[in-house]
Amino acid sequence: MELTLNLDKIQSDNVSKYAKTILDKQNPYKNFKIENYKYAQLHRDITSETLLRDIDISELLRISKNISSLTSNPVDLASDLNLWKYKNDDSFFRVSSLLKRDTSSINLDLIDDKNLFLDISQINENIHFFKSSKNVINLIIMNSKANDEYPKSIFFDISNNSNLNVIHFNISNYKSFLYFESNLQDNSHLNFVSFQSDNIHTRNEFYASLNLECNFDLFGLNINNYGVNDNYSFIQHLKPSSSSREIFKSIVEKGAITNFQGKIYVDSIAQKTDGYQMSRSLLLDDISKANNKPELEIYADDVKCSHGSTVSKLDEDQIYYFKSRGIDSEMAKKILKKAFIAEIIESIKDDNLRDYSNNIIESLLT
Amino acid sequence: MLEIKNLHVSIEEKKIIKGLNLSINKGEVHALMGPNGSGKSTLSYVLSGKDKYEIDEGTIEYNEKNLLELDVDERANEGLFLAFQYPMEIPGVQTSFFLKTAINSKRKYLGHSEMDALEFAKLMKSKAEELNINTEMLKRDLNVNYSGGEKKKQEILQMSMLSPKMAILDETDSGLDIDALRIVSEGVNKLRSKENSFLVITHYQRLLNYIKPDFVHIIADGRIVKSGDYSLALELEEKGYEEISKSA
Numbered sequence: 001m002e003l004t005l006n007l008d009k010i011q012s013d014n015v016s017k018y019a020k021t022i023l024d025k026q027n028p029y030k031n032f033k034i035e036n037y038k039y040a041q042l043h044r045d046i047t048s049e050t051l052l053r054d055i056d057i058s059e060l061l062r063i064s065k066n067i068s069s070l071t072s073n074p075v076d077l078a079s080d081l082n083l084w085k086y087k088n089d090d091s092f093f094r095v096s097s098l099l100k101r102d103t104s105s106i107n108l109d110l111i112d113d114k115n116l117f118l119d120i121s122q123i124n125e126n127i128h129f130f131k132s133s134k135n136v137i138n139l140i141i142m143n144s145k146a147n148d149e150y151p152k153s154i155f156f157d158i159s160n161n162s163n164l165n166v167i168h169f170n171i172s173n174y175k176s177f178l179y180f181e182s183n184l185q186d187n188s189h190l191n192f193v194s195f196q197s198d199n200i201h202t203r204n205e206f207y208a209s210l211n212l213e214c215n216f217d218l219f220g221l222n223i224n225n226y227g228v229n230d231n232y233s234f235i236q237h238l239k240p241s242s243s244s245r246e247i248f249k250s251i252v253e254k255g256a257i258t259n260f261q262g263k264i265y266v267d268s269i270a271q272k273t274d275g276y277q278m279s280r281s282l283l284l285d286d287i288s289k290a291n292n293k294p295e296l297e298i299y300a301d302d303v304k305c306s307h308g309s310t311v312s313k314l315d316e317d318q319i320y321y322f323k324s325r326g327i328d329s330e331m332a333k334k335i336l337k338k339a340f341i342a343e344i345i346e347s348i349k350d351d352n353l354r355d356y357s358n359n360i361i362e363s364l365l366t
Numbered sequence: 367m368l369e370i371k372n373l374h375v376s377i378e379e380k381k382i383i384k385g386l387n388l389s390i391n392k393g394e395v396h397a398l399m400g401p402n403g404s405g406k407s408t409l410s411y412v413l414s415g416k417d418k419y420e421i422d423e424g425t426i427e428y429n430e431k432n433l434l435e436l437d438v439d440e441r442a443n444e445g446l447f448l449a450f451q452y453p454m455e456i457p458g459v460q461t462s463f464f465l466k467t468a469i470n471s472k473r474k475y476l477g478h479s480e481m482d483a484l485e486f487a488k489l490m491k492s493k494a495e496e497l498n499i500n501t502e503m504l505k506r507d508l509n510v511n512y513s514g515g516e517k518k519k520q521e522i523l524q525m526s527m528l529s530p531k532m533a534i535l536d537e538t539d540s541g542l543d544i545d546a547l548r549i550v551s552e553g554v555n556k557l558r559s560k561e562n563s564f565l566v567i568t569h570y571q572r573l574l575n576y577i578k579p580d581f582v583h584i585i586a587d588g589r590i591v592k593s594g595d596y597s598l599a600l601e602l603e604e605k606g607y608e609e610i611s612k613s614a
Binding site: 318342 | 414415416417437438439442443447448450453454456457458459464467468471472475524528
């Protein structure tokens with residue numbers, strides 16, 4: 001694949017120069033050796049004969065307010081393209097999405113409803129969310145049937161003492177490349193759950209920046225995919241006493257490739273950071289692949305950080321135990337797969353949304 | 367009920383069972399005793415249908431069916447139950463959910479409708495109380511962080527809820543303290559009837575004080591070397607395996 005990006009709308013020479021450097025030197029669509037993108041295979045056109053299924057969102061729309069019509073407030077992010085706030089290489093997805101697309105903003109404080117729904121596959125722009133209140137909002141971000149090789153960005157600015165829960169359904173996409181950036185100010189909380197299923201070629205980037213005493217939970221679930229499905233996370237702890245907890249689980253089969261690459265970065269002044277990262281993959285056959293690459297980069301000396309990564313298959317002895325109690329092998333496998341991912345579904349705090357997610361996952365587990 | 371004839375079993379080309387004969391009738395309790403490595407656990411796995419074991423020779427008939435032709439889950443649903451020496455831990459699966467799935471699998475196999483939730487809850491509660499199992503424990507993941515004794519009680523709970531025709535207890539007494547041993551044995555004794563048979567595998571005569579067997583067999587090097595009644599267990603306790611095997 002190759003992206004055609006237009007630098008004309010950039011006024012400043014500085015920004016233009018910066019953008020050119022990123023596009024030339026860090027373009028994973030041209031160069032498959034760029035470290036942060038090394039498993040994503042963006043230089044290839046990954047396709048599949050598979051017809052992707054439709055998912056029924058009527059229940060989601062019943063329990064939430066559709067805010068798609070509110071995405072008309074333009075905001076100019078492209079002019080500050082070179083003000084990258086993260087402690088590593090800029091994301092190619094961020095830069096290219098800001099060059100390619102306009103950005104709309106949504107102030108979540110102006111909406112009274114508790115559960116909000118936004119289908120980003122129906123929107124061409126990047127979205128910039130603001131949240132500066134304590135009240136609990138569950139924001140459902142749907143992305144389905146996307147077939148778009150250009151990256152798209154979703155930004156979250158979460159002010160001091162604010163909370164937000166995000167549930168991302170990334171289901172039945174042909175091509176989808178998303179960049180999520182979450183900037184958490186002091187004492188704020190973000191709970192982010194990403195369900196990914198039935199996709200052919202996807203990559204999701206999760207960047208988060210944590211200030212004083214804030215808390216970021218990121219849970220990912222990747223099942224029943226085709227082709228190449230890639231997750232990348234970079235979580236930076238910039239101020240003391242913040243915590244992050246990240247769990248990614250994937251069940252890989254039918255020759256699919258699932259990748260997880262994640263880094264926790266702890267700044268030298270971010271003492272008392274508590275960071276946790278776990279990526280676990282269940283491989284169901286001999287032709288599928290899971291690449292897990294956990295990373296820690298720590299410059300403070302009084303922190304608690306751990307990471308773990310496993311790749312395994314279903315345990316034959318466990319299946320035998322089920323069968324010895326009369327439960328057939330197909331049922332045993334289904335129960336074991338569900339047990340493997342239960343932790344992710346349980347991380348959804350809202351009862352209705354958890355039930356909905358549970359039902360949809362149940363129907364997707366083959 | 368169970369008829370094993372001239373059974374030869376190997377695993378990875380190593381012969382473990384070498385011509386074993388055993389016949390268990392309806393309502394009988396048989397004890398199988400033997401030293402480490404004599405083939406006791408192999409026999410229990412072969413009966414339950416675990417793969418990796420090669421049947422080189424012999425036949426096993428169960429309830430007029432060729433047992434060796436049935437898959438593991440079919441054997442279980444036909445009423446064969448193995449209480450494991452080392453029950454598996456299943457993280458993420460609630461014990462009560464597992465029990466319910468097992469019961470309903472058997473009912474489905476037998477052509478019955480599913481047990482309703484209330485009936486199941488009642489059954490589980492009464493059986494758990496009989497075994498002195500706290501029902502709170504059944505909300506936990508199956509066997510995860512259970513003590514050795516709790517795991518064994520859990521096996522007996524599964525057995526009493528599935529009410530098998532032929533139950534094999536593989537060293538159920540190992541890892542049990544005296545109180546747990548008594549409770550587990552009482553659980554087994556409650557299931558004894560003219561219709562049900564048991565094969566109790568153990569190293570020690572102590573368990574047989576609680577579960578009185580009709581027959582005692584001594585297994586050594588893959589075959590039964592001596593059979594008798596309960597007094598054989600007492601003789602064994604006195605003389606040890608080596609002397610008994612020699613005199614056989």
